Amino acid sequence: MPNFKCKTLKEIQLPFEKEGVEFLWMAKGENVDLLFTRIEQENFFLQIKKDVKNHTWLIKGEKHTKPSQIGYLQKALLVFKENFTQDVVCEAVALKHTRLIQKTPLIANDLKEILEQIQDKKQIYIEIGFGSGRHLLYQARQNPDVLIIGIEIYTPALEQVAKLALSEKLNNILLIETDARLLLSVLESNLVDKIFLHFPVPWDKKPHRRVVGINFANECARVLKESGQFELRTDSFLYFDFTLETFLNFSHLKALIKKNENLEISSKYEDRWKRQNKDIYDLIISGFGWSEALNKDQKFAIEELCFDSKELKSIEEKFKNEVFKGEDFFLHFEKMYLKDESLLIKIAFGAFYKSEHMYINLSCNGVNFVFDKPFKTKENLKAIEKLREILYSYTK
Ligand SMILES: C[S@@+](CC[C@H](N)C(=O)[O-])C[C@H]1O[C@@H](n2cnc3c(N)ncnc32)[C@H](O)[C@@H]1O
Structure with a gap:
């Protein structure tokens, strides 16, 4: 992360604007101050931290309000450094202009934007934890009219699969870096045709860490269309059994079970388990009913608070x-x-x-x-x- 250290801070008069960077207000903490910064439409905090022992200040971006592109942060740090500091002792702020414009195509991070983008798509498949992406890319090739959404928490997998999809000119793919459970909980009801969960981490010794759980099953049932289906493929019998039991909490569902079925495409993990002669289980759940729309009118409980x-x-x-x-x-x-x-x-x-x-x-x-x-x-x-x-x- 870009940052620099200096010995002297000059007086900061706010608001301040230079080269498209605006510093609007400051909040003071015990050893750390936060400077509200705006570049174009992006707002974030610069953090100004006092190192009492070494008599220096460390200036960097606040990690939970980072802008979408690192170049914005670098630019804000450079403007702050030039205008409000002296005696810089070390820095790691070099601004590469490409970083300001480069975003990996097909990867989306802004969930709010994504929800708007996908709400009128006719057919949507979701793959949770697509890893090397073989199955996701296969689905995209086979179903050019379907939007294939891949959800991953492992950044290198997202970048790798985005590159492969671009090299094949597949334009019906959207990759999202988030936890699948969060995405499902914010999707509109009755929107999705298929959800694939292939070879999830089994967590056989810590089942509470599994992606599948009763909340997950409820959200799958809610976001899937009446004709939709959820598909688990796994080498873990315990995971298979646990998922079946979880979905059996619903009163009207159909479960199709297959063992050692060969699919046209085999994922990296599947190849590994097959080499070890492990059994592979498929569980395909369908028969979801129509679900009520998400209640968007709920308000956060602090929105009407006011203190004297x-x-x-x-x-x-x-x-x-x-x-x-x-x-x-x-x-x-x-x-x-x-x-x-x-x-x-x-x-x-x-x-x-x-x-x-x-x-x-x-x-x-x-x-x-x-x-x-x-x-x-x-x-x-x-x-x-x-x-x-x-x-x-x-x-x-
Ligand atoms: C064992 S790998 C399987 C990858 C791929 N499906 C395959 O068959 O080769 C599990 C993948 O799920 C991802 N993952 C784990 N938990 C997740 C979650 N909550 N949301 C999205 N992806 C997740 C991991 O990063 C990992 O890439």
């Missing part, structure tokens, strides 16, 4: 770094910063498998998320309800 200056003072005094755990969500109060008359609080929250890190601004005019709002997953809604409850208790 006495309450804000009380929150400031009582704030401490602490974690709250619910059955399926958590909320972590991480840090607090002071900004003029308001408070800025950094929290981590959400489902245990997918935490969000966000900043919340509390002022006499209201309470709001500083950057984008989080997705309205049920875990996020519950965590923010808990946040409301605790903030309220801090005012007493």
Whole structure:
């Protein structure tokens, strides 16, 4: 990550604008200040950290508000360095102009944009954890009219498969870097034709870490069309059995089971298991009914909150770094910063498998998320309800 260290900070008058970089406001923490920075449409924080021992300042991007392209961060650091610092002791900020424009085609990260992009697609297949991508690319070749969405958490796999798809000129592929459970929970209902889960990590000794679980099954049932199907292919009998049992919680479903069926395409993992003469199980679940649309009208519980200056003072005094755990969500109060008359609080929250890190601004005019709002997953809604409850208790 680009950063630099300096011995002297000059006085910072805000707002400030130069070469398309805007510094708008600053929030002050114990040893770290945050500088709200804007370039084009992107907002993020620069972090100014005091190293008391070495009498230096470390300036870098705040890791949870990074802009989409590293070039923006480099540019903001260069402008900050030239205008507000002296005696730079070391730096790693070199700006490569290509980094400002380069994004790997076919890979999308902005879930909100993705949801808009795919809502009117006629046919959608999703492959969860596509790895080397053999099966995903095969599906794309076989079904040129279907949008094939690949979900992965391993960045090199996304980049590798994007390159292969581009070299074959396959344009019906969209690769998304996220946890499959998060994507499923925000997709519109009755949208998807097929969900493939091929050779997931078995976690035979720690089943709670599996992608499949009752919430996952509920979300599959919700996002799949009435004619849709979920397909598991695995070498782990325990995973197969666990998935069957999970889906058997539904009262009306059909399950088709196959053993050692040869498909036209074999993935890297499949090849490995076949060389070891392992059995391969297919479980194909269909018969999902029609599902209610996602409720988009729900609001985050803090959106109508408002504190007077006495309450804000009380929150400031009582704030401490602490974690709250619910059955399926958590909320972590991480840090607090002071900004003029308001408070800025950094929290981590959400489902245990997918935490969000966000900043919340509390002022006499209201309470709001500083950057984008989080997705309205049920875990996020519950965590923010808990946040409301605790903030309220801090005012007493
Ligand atoms: C054992 S590999 C199988 C890859 C591929 N399906 C195959 O058959 O060769 C499992 C893959 O799932 C990905 N993965 C694990 N958990 C995931 C999750 N929650 N969401 C999306 N991908 C995930 C891993 O990064 C890994 O690439």
